Amino acid sequence: xxxxxxxxxxxxxxxxxxxxxxxxxxxxxxxxxxxxxxxxxxxxxxxxxxxxxxxxxxxxxxxxxxxxxxxxxxxxxxxxxxxxxxxxxxxxxxxxxxxxxxxxxxxxxxxxxxxxxxxxxxxxxxxxxxxxxxxxxxxxxxxxxxxxxxxxxxxxxxxxxxxxxxxxxxxxxxxxxxxxxxxxxxxxxxxxxxxxxxxxxxxxxxxxxxxxxxxxxxxxxxxxxxxxxxxxxxxxxxxxxxxxxxxxxxxxxxxxxxxxxxxxxxxxxxxxxxxxxxxxxxxxxxxxxxxxxxxxxxxxxxxxxxxxxxxxxxxxxxxxxxx
Amino acid sequence: xxxxxxxxxxxxxxxxxxxxxxxxxxxxxxxxxxxxxxxxxxxxxxxxxxxxxxxxxxxxxxxxxxxxxxxxxxxxxxxxxxxxxxxxxxxxxxxxxxxxxxxxxxxxxxxxxxxxxxxxxxxxxxxxxxxxxxxxxxxxxxxxxxxxxxxxxxxxxxxxxxxxxxxxxxxxxxxxxxxxxxxxxxxxxxxxxxxxxxxxxxxxxxxxxxxxxxxxxxxxxxxxxxxxxxxxxxxxxxxxxxxxxxxxxxxxxxxxxxxxxxxxxxxxxxxxxxxxxxxxxxxxxxxxxxxxxxxxxxxxxxxxxxxxxxxxxxxxxxxxxxx
Numbered sequence: 001x002x003x004x005x006x007x008x009x010x011x012x013x014x015x016x017x018x019x020x021x022x023x024x025x026x027x028x029x030x031x032x033x034x035x036x037x038x039x040x041x042x043x044x045x046x047x048x049x050x051x052x053x054x055x056x057x058x059x060x061x062x063x064x065x066x067x068x069x070x071x072x073x074x075x076x077x078x079x080x081x082x083x084x085x086x087x088x089x090x091x092x093x094x095x096x097x098x099x100x101x102x103x104x105x106x107x108x109x110x111x112x113x114x115x116x117x118x119x120x121x122x123x124x125x126x127x128x129x130x131x132x133x134x135x136x137x138x139x140x141x142x143x144x145x146x147x148x149x150x151x152x153x154x155x156x157x158x159x160x161x162x163x164x165x166x167x168x169x170x171x172x173x174x175x176x177x178x179x180x181x182x183x184x185x186x187x188x189x190x191x192x193x194x195x196x197x198x199x200x201x202x203x204x205x206x207x208x209x210x211x212x213x214x215x216x217x218x219x220x221x222x223x224x225x226x227x228x229x230x231x232x233x234x235x236x237x238x239x240x241x242x243x244x245x246x247x248x249x250x251x252x253x254x255x256x257x258x259x260x261x262x263x264x265x266x267x268x269x270x271x272x273x274x275x276x277x278x279x280x281x282x283x284x285x286x287x288x289x290x291x292x293x294x295x296x297x298x299x300x301x302x303x304x305x306x307x308x309x310x311x312x313x314x315x316x317x318x319x320x321x322x323x
Numbered sequence: 324x325x326x327x328x329x330x331x332x333x334x335x336x337x338x339x340x341x342x343x344x345x346x347x348x349x350x351x352x353x354x355x356x357x358x359x360x361x362x363x364x365x366x367x368x369x370x371x372x373x374x375x376x377x378x379x380x381x382x383x384x385x386x387x388x389x390x391x392x393x394x395x396x397x398x399x400x401x402x403x404x405x406x407x408x409x410x411x412x413x414x415x416x417x418x419x420x421x422x423x424x425x426x427x428x429x430x431x432x433x434x435x436x437x438x439x440x441x442x443x444x445x446x447x448x449x450x451x452x453x454x455x456x457x458x459x460x461x462x463x464x465x466x467x468x469x470x471x472x473x474x475x476x477x478x479x480x481x482x483x484x485x486x487x488x489x490x491x492x493x494x495x496x497x498x499x500x501x502x503x504x505x506x507x508x509x510x511x512x513x514x515x516x517x518x519x520x521x522x523x524x525x526x527x528x529x530x531x532x533x534x535x536x537x538x539x540x541x542x543x544x545x546x547x548x549x550x551x552x553x554x555x556x557x558x559x560x561x562x563x564x565x566x567x568x569x570x571x572x573x574x575x576x577x578x579x580x581x582x583x584x585x586x587x588x589x590x591x592x593x594x595x596x597x598x599x600x601x602x603x604x605x606x607x608x609x610x611x612x613x614x615x616x617x618x619x620x621x622x623x624x625x626x627x628x629x630x631x632x633x634x635x636x637x638x639x640x641x642x643x644x645x646x
Contacts, residue, residue, distance in 0.1 A: 062500070063500060065502060097498075124556075124559075125559055125563070126559065127555075127558055127559045127562050138497055141497065141504070141505040141506075142505050142506050172548065173544075174461055174464065174543070174544050174547035174548065174551075175420075175547075177385070177386060179388060181464070181544070182464040182465050182542075182544040183464075183465050185544075204547075204551050205548055205551040205552040205554070205555045206551045206554050206555040206558070207555075208555070209552075209555030209556065209558065209559050210555065210558070218548075219505075220497070221496075221497050221504070221505040221508075221545070222544070222545060222548055224497035224498075224527075225495065225497065225528055225541075225545055225548055225549050225552070226548050226549075226552040227552075228497075228527050228528040228529045229528035229529075229532075229548070229549040229550075229552040229553045229556070230552045230553065230555070230556035231528075231529050231556075232450075232528045232529040232530075232531070232532030232533065232553070233447075233532065233552070233553035233554075233556045233557050234556050234557070234560050235450055235529070235532065235533070236448055236449065236450045236532050237557050237560055237561070238560075239450050240448070241564075
């Protein structure tokens with residue numbers, strides 16, 4: 001198997017957390033190629049043989065504008081994408097800033113036929129045990145209605161490639177009534193209804209998470225708020241639960257007996273550990289990790305990329321997009 | 324104490340759920356006046372004496388446009404507001420549609436000096452045990468930057484009136500960096516910084532819920548997505564937890580010992596039961612309940628209104644807004 005190319009310099013805790021996550025993934029049998037400054041990525045004695053380094057002497061800092069990648073082909077994020085484009089890696093992973101990753105991917109990999117701009121897609125657990133495919137989760141803001149319709153097509157193809165038959169598409173809104181929504185939503189709805197996709201109409205976050213649709217489409221600004229509000233609310237609730245449990249002795253005994261359930265619960269509810277979002281619509285598999293990712297989250301993002309690449313999902317996605 | 328005027332005809336489960344909630348509140352000692360179709364609101368033999376009825380022969384249906392209230396002064400939502408305006412009720416409660424409530428409140432009560440449009444404010448629990456004042460939570464969409472600044476002023480005054488000293492204001496965005504955000508956020512930030520308020524800058528939902536600010540300001544479309552994504556995520560997580568707990572016998576024993584903690588947790592985490600959002604900036608206390616409210620949520624909305632009215636918070640809010 002070709003290695004997963006990992007941008008070692010992108011993310012709040014790069015390169016240390018990225019390297020640590022890559023070592024974990026490599027030990028678990030996934031070949032990984034770290035892309036970055038070779039001075040800061042010297043292979044240590046304990047590194048697994050499945051971990052290699054590809055030099056990239058330039059780095060995009062978190063406070064730079066994404067457009068900066070355009071003139072700098074030797075940045076780690078562009079070299080990461082270039083490895084996939086050259087057939088030297090099976091997928092790319094970066095925890096750097098989303099805008100720079102998007103632009104680097106477009107420059108090095110190009111977009112699929114008929115795709116104007118790639119979208120960031122993330123998968124959330126639904127209350128009915130299904131999965132909610134949310135896009136755009138933060139790659140494009142202030143989108144035209146036509147762009148939202150193309151996100152719906154990408155999302156439908158993604159859901160199909162993941163085994164969802166005839167995915168139901170919802171347009172994120174502040175109410176289920178047609179006359180609700182902002183200008184963007186009201187302008188998009190008729191176009192979406194005319195798209196030939198299985199459109200259920202405007203949906204609210206609550207009903208989407210309860211199972212009203214399989215794919216929820218929105219502007220990247222709004223999608224990012226959706227994702228992070230859900231994440232933040234879960235963190236708050238888990239914190240409250242811990243406090244309540246530790247308050248009394250019966251609670252602590254109960255918690256001891258419950259520890260298995262709580263552990264599984266944490267795993268299922270840990271939105272962050274799901275391993276990053278997929279950039280859909282480029283000619284290659286690109287996983288965008290959380291900017292704040294530590295080693296376990298980096299490892300998960302690499303696992304996500306490897307699974308996607310191994311299963312040939314990109315071909316399936318292309319197939320469903322163009323049929 | 325003057326009664327709380329309650330729009331008996333607004334909401335998905337009106338009038339039955341509204342009446343049931345009003346009966347509960349009245350039994351708990353809060354005088355309530357139900358406003359609506361007298362044919363459908365006949366006082367039953369078991370009704371407490373503190374529950375009265377004010378006739379309003381017209382009703383705005385959920386699928387009507389909010390603007391319809393303009394020409395129809397005899398709708399239940401307008402009569403509810405009119406009771407407050409006439410000094411016959413201390414506060415108004417409605418679970419009808421937000422747009423209609425907003426317009427009815429502006430028509431009957433008017434806005435406070437310097438307020439162009441009222442905003443819907445809601446309070447969320449933060450991870451650091453503080454409270455997050457979120458506005459606009461859904462009353463105004465596609466807001467101009469100046470409107471967002473006025474929401475910040477209203478939110479700051481609200482937080483002050485609730486005892487928060489020098490509230491920290493965050494502008495909701497998809498990243499903490501200044502160059503992130505959509506056009507609306509980027510246009511608002513300089514105006515907000517020049518407002519004299521204590522502005523911390525752009526904030527993400529995760530950091531806002533973790534305690535990075537006291538007041539988070541946003542467009543009503545985005546604020547509604549924030550609120551409902553948080554609500555939906557909490558519902559999903561509580562559902563997962565229940566499943567995990569019931570899976571094994573030790574889990575069930577543990578859950579028995581934990582039942583006190585779980586009950587308190589449910590109460591603290593039940594975002595819906597917090598009792599509705601406050602419409603800020605009108606010359607009267609107006610509480611907007613959840614459209615899907617059942618009797619307990621209606622009772623809570625009435626309690627919220629009564630507490631606010633009793634404590635003279637509206638005067639405090641006006642004081643902080645104009646000092």
